[in-house]
Amino acid sequence: MHWIVEPGFFTSGPVHTALVLSAAAAVLSAVVGVFTVVRGQSFAGHALTDVSAAGGSGALLAGVDPVVGFVGFGIFAAGVMDLVGVRRLRGRDLATGVVLGGATGLTALILYLDTTSRATTGATQQILFGSIFTVSQSTVPVAAGLSVATLAVVAALYRPLLLSTLSTDIARARGVPDRFVGMVFLGALSVAVGLSALTIGSILSTALLVGPAAAALRITGRMGRSVATASALGVGSSWLGILLAYDSYYWGSAHRGYPVSFCIVVVVFAVYLASGRVERIRRRRGPVRSAGV
Amino acid sequence: MFSGFMVDTWTVATIAAVIAGAVGFFVVMRGSAFPAHAIPNGAFAGAAAANVLGVNELLGLAVCAVGAALGIAALGRRARHDVATALALVVMLAAGTFFLSRSTQYEAQLYALLFGEVLGAGSSQVFAVGGLGVACAVAVAFLYRPLLLSSVVPEMGAARGVRAARMEAAFLGVLALATALTVPVVGALLIFSLMIGPPAAARAVAGRPSAAMALSVALALITVWAAIALSYVTNWPIGFFVGSLAALCYGLGRAASSLARP
Secondary structure (H helix, E strand, O other): OOOOOOOOOOOOHHHHHHHHHHHHHHHHHHHHHHHHHHHOOHHHHHHHHHHHHHHHHHHHHHOOOHHHHHHHHHHHHHHHHHHOOOOOOOOHHHHHHHHHHHHHHHHHHHHHHHHHHOOOOOHHHHHHHOOHHHOOOOHHHHHHHHHHHHHHHHHHOHHHHHHHHHOHHHHHHOOOOHHHHHHHHHHHHHHHHHHHHHHHOHHHHHHHHHHHHHHHHHHOOOHHHHHHHHHHHHHHHHHHHHHHHHHHOOOOOOOOOOOHHHHHHHHHHHHHHHHHHHHHHHHHHOOOOOOOO | OOOOHHHHHHHHHHHHHHHHHHHHHHHHHHOOHHHHHHHHHHHHHHHHHHHHHOOOHHHHHHHHHHHHHHHHHHHHHHOOHHHHHHHHHHHHHHHHHHHHHHOOOHHHHHHHHHHOOOOOOOHHHHHHHHHHHHHHHHHHHHHHHHHHHHHHOHHHHHHOOOOHHHHHHHHHHHHHHHHHHHHHHHOOOOHHHHHHHHHHHHHHHOOOHHHHHHHHHHHHHHHHHHHHHHHHHHOOOHHHHHHHHHHHHHHHHHHHHHHHOO
16 A cells, blocks of 8 residues: 555645645536537636736735635636637637736736745745645635535536537527626636636646546547546546655655646646547547547 | 846847747737747746756757647647647646756746746857847748748648648747747746737738738837836836736737727
8 A cells, every 4th residue: 555655645634635625626627628628718718827826926915815816816807808809719819818918927026026025935836836735724615615606507507508619509599698608607717727726826727627628528429428527537637646746755765745736737638648549449449429629 | 227237138138029029920920829828838848957957048948949839739630729739838837847846946946937037148148049049030031921821821822832731830940949039038928928919919000911020020129128127127027017018019009900990
């Protein structure tokens, strides 16, 4: 047993917090991620992560819980992106890019103020790349609650969201409020991104959003199954990543562990590459349904 | 502001701005904002690795930026392009943090590489940056017509014998070189701001491609010069000024074009 799990893994408080928090973030990210990938909004999803970084660093500066900053600013940015025209296909990437650039500049400024005025060393590292082992236990109920509430909203909107994702025209003909659904979706996306920003850092949270979802869409062809598979892959990869990071402390003599976020991202990427193999085997067995990813 | 050590900064920043403005024009024409955002993150990993291994930073930047460009092209062949780009991006960022976590002066270096540093370019780098800049400019001049053709009307480009896949690879290569130049000054996360804001504004205002490109270079120069001056005076990070000035450029360009064509 000690080969795989180094001593103290199951009894450590920070590890428990990390496991619960990462599961809450991974499930929500995976569910929202499937829709993000099929809608072709990976870039918008990534832009929201960078914008939420400004919120997270601002929360640090103001001394409030980072989860408030991450999620609150993300939702605000989703509104801005909707206004400048993220929905129109033409020029969409440019508008997204400009919002992203402006927000990143703001992050640079706030992080600079963090480190100079409050003497919080490690702010850059903590906000951008996460430090899940240091998240306080009081954040867990908030994060879990947000995750469950957002999942409930997505579940309630599942049919119209699916319809407007796959074909805008059919959705409109059936009377689905297209714009409303799109905005609610962007809101859910920003909550998902904010939560995973706590786990693996804001600029890496794209990994949990896109990785498991893209892998699941390669493995199964149906949306419902993809959502389930993506959640399982997301939780599995982040737990494995946390385990690796914990164990890495005991590797070598220097006792310097690998960063948690690095481990999680590596596992996610490996899962994505492996899913390519699964897809090829499936194709060899016969015609397959595909969600077009 | 213009004395001694700042001269090198102005030189390097000027070269970087000219190249970013010119390459950014094609980024906007092709709508490749996402790769333009992702490749600098590869360069970030390269710089971090170079710091740990003790080799020349510029070398690490260039090698890893080109590697990132090739990786995105290879992954993108099998899967959807935006998914491949997103995943390549986070993997490279994660690799960058990994390398930096092995080095001793983690925080300050991390910040400088991501958000830029006015004094990021030492005097030893001026010649190397100049050489890379000339190489980039020659490549852009050489690729100008075929790249423009395949960006604007891909079908016509194909009919004239311009291969779209080869053009895409060449374009990503030039983008990677331009990135390696710009990372030390502007920072990995904000280069693409410079490659999008000024060119998008230029395209909205100017009609002909050559005029738009010239205007884009001019706007990029103004953005970078103003950012350095403001950063020097206020002591605030240069990335903040680059990001907000580029967004301002874009906003003004959109306003101007909507005024001209009501």
